[in-house]
Amino acid sequence: MLSDYFILLISAVLINNFVLVQFLGLCPFMGVSTKLESAIGMAAATFFVLTLASICSHLAYYYLLVPLGVPYLRIIIFILIIAGVVQFTEIYVRKVNPLLYKVLGIFLPLITTNCAVLGVALISLNKQQTFVEATLYGMGAALGFAVVLILFTALRERIIAADVPRPFKGASISMITAGLAALAFMGFAGLTR
Amino acid sequence: MLPRTSSPFLESQHNTGWIMRQVVLAAIPGTAMTIYWAGWGVFANIIIASLTALTLEAIVFLLRRRSVLFYLSDYSALVTALLLGVALPGSAPWWIAVSGSAFAIIIAKHLYGGLGYNPFNPAMAGYVFLLISFPLPMTQWPELGNVDGVTAATPLEFLQQNTTLSMAELWNGEILPFGPHDGFAWINIAFLLGGIYMLARKIFTWHAPVSMLVTLGLASAFFYDNGSATSQGSPLFHWFNGATMLGAFFIITEPVTSATHPLGRLIYGTAIGLAVFIIRAWGTYPEAIAFAVLLMNFAAPLIDRYTQSRVYGH
Numbered sequence: 001m002l003s004d005y006f007i008l009l010i011s012a013v014l015i016n017n018f019v020l021v022q023f024l025g026l027c028p029f030m031g032v033s034t035k036l037e038s039a040i041g042m043a044a045a046t047f048f049v050l051t052l053a054s055i056c057s058h059l060a061y062y063y064l065l066v067p068l069g070v071p072y073l074r075i076i077i078f079i080l081i082i083a084g085v086v087q088f089t090e091i092y093v094r095k096v097n098p099l100l101y102k103v104l105g106i107f108l109p110l111i112t113t114n115c116a117v118l119g120v121a122l123i124s125l126n127k128q129q130t131f132v133e134a135t136l137y138g139m140g141a142a143l144g145f146a147v148v149l150i151l152f153t154a155l156r157e158r159i160i161a162a163d164v165p166r167p168f169k170g171a172s173i174s175m176i177t178a179g180l181a182a183l184a185f186m187g188f189a190g191l192t193r
Numbered sequence: 194m195l196p197r198t199s200s201p202f203l204e205s206q207h208n209t210g211w212i213m214r215q216v217v218l219a220a221i222p223g224t225a226m227t228i229y230w231a232g233w234g235v236f237a238n239i240i241i242a243s244l245t246a247l248t249l250e251a252i253v254f255l256l257r258r259r260s261v262l263f264y265l266s267d268y269s270a271l272v273t274a275l276l277l278g279v280a281l282p283g284s285a286p287w288w289i290a291v292s293g294s295a296f297a298i299i300i301a302k303h304l305y306g307g308l309g310y311n312p313f314n315p316a317m318a319g320y321v322f323l324l325i326s327f328p329l330p331m332t333q334w335p336e337l338g339n340v341d342g343v344t345a346a347t348p349l350e351f352l353q354q355n356t357t358l359s360m361a362e363l364w365n366g367e368i369l370p371f372g373p374h375d376g377f378a379w380i381n382i383a384f385l386l387g388g389i390y391m392l393a394r395k396i397f398t399w400h401a402p403v404s405m406l407v408t409l410g411l412a413s414a415f416f417y418d419n420g421s422a423t424s425q426g427s428p429l430f431h432w433f434n435g436a437t438m439l440g441a442f443f444i445i446t447e448p449v450t451s452a453t454h455p456l457g458r459l460i461y462g463t464a465i466g467l468a469v470f471i472i473r474a475w476g477t478y479p480e481a482i483a484f485a486v487l488l489m490n491f492a493a494p495l496i497d498r499y500t501q502s503r504v505y506g507h
Contacts, residue, residue: 036498151491151494151495154498155312155495159310161310162305162310163306163310165257165303177312180300180312180313183321183325184313186321186325186484187472187476187484187488188484189477190476190478191471191472191475
């Protein structure tokens, strides 16, 4: 049982990494990966939102939507929950760390539209996970997002100094780098059978 | 009046070209051993990959209006092509070497600005690109030592697919398989000698290769249960199979893509050894060096950031 949970967590962090294997949540991955400090802040904020949103979505689906017989409303309700959690996070960050709030700027409310957040909730439903599994899955997805975002940011800070040919400067070399990193993550394929 | 000079006073006479020539020199025994065991196809691959790499590099420098001869004479493209070519199966069609070499030189190296800027090891990026795109020709190794070109599973693939035979039955009772599968052991020994030569000439420091080999040995020793059917191979098996020694001494020691600080290099090597064992033992792909190296190339800038020495007075 415990080893099943461990495998679920590892699988969500590495093998089915949401950014580099499933290609969800690419907007903040590209948008906030220019400075390490803001990337760490973003990683923490997304970790919090993702975990909390997957817990709340799970509860809302099984204890609200299913008893009321309206499971087809799940996407609307999930987005509402995510927006609420993000708003909560935003208020909290502004109060606790105004500097980080400034640095993150528009990307903090944009966690709402981070497709990974909704993706985790929906995929978790599709897999018919239990409450504990859904929580771990959300945490694993968030952890995978955070790890990849921080590594990618450190790498991008190095690429800024590189002698990149002009047509490939900026977003295009970042996309190519993300692609090469995704190649590396292919190595984890099949680790959990 | 005395001429005023500033430090450094002891100038190194070794430029990039010298280091790269040393690497090529050190790779000769291992390459020769690979050709001896795996056939002339490997030699053809190395030649095709080298020609492609040099041509494309020249074209890139022409396009960027740089001095072609100056940059080509640093031999870095040749080293990339050699490392890629020696890792390709000899029976692979010619376009495998061409496309892998092109991916390595153009995308993994020159889109980032060429030597010194590439975050990923070009040869390994080319190899992984080929392995994912063309898995069939990339995994058909000729049976080592068999001149008739019969393809067979490599020992790592044997081990991966084996579920019924004990280790003793699988290798006919030989511990280090100096039997029908001994080709890989000899190839690895030859690359190990080349690596020791480069270590003696101070081409790289010992940190990354030693920590990688020690971690791989410890991990495999931990999971080795005296050779039952589900065991993962002894430390000796993992050290002298696949591309372990090639990876440990010729690939993870590349100064550009690895961590720079000694502590960082220890972390880097340890993580690669661990990733190699995990992917070899439980992953889909039988050989893991290329994936492990790319993964840690991805992580190297962050390792560097947290292990850099504090500047005095800072």
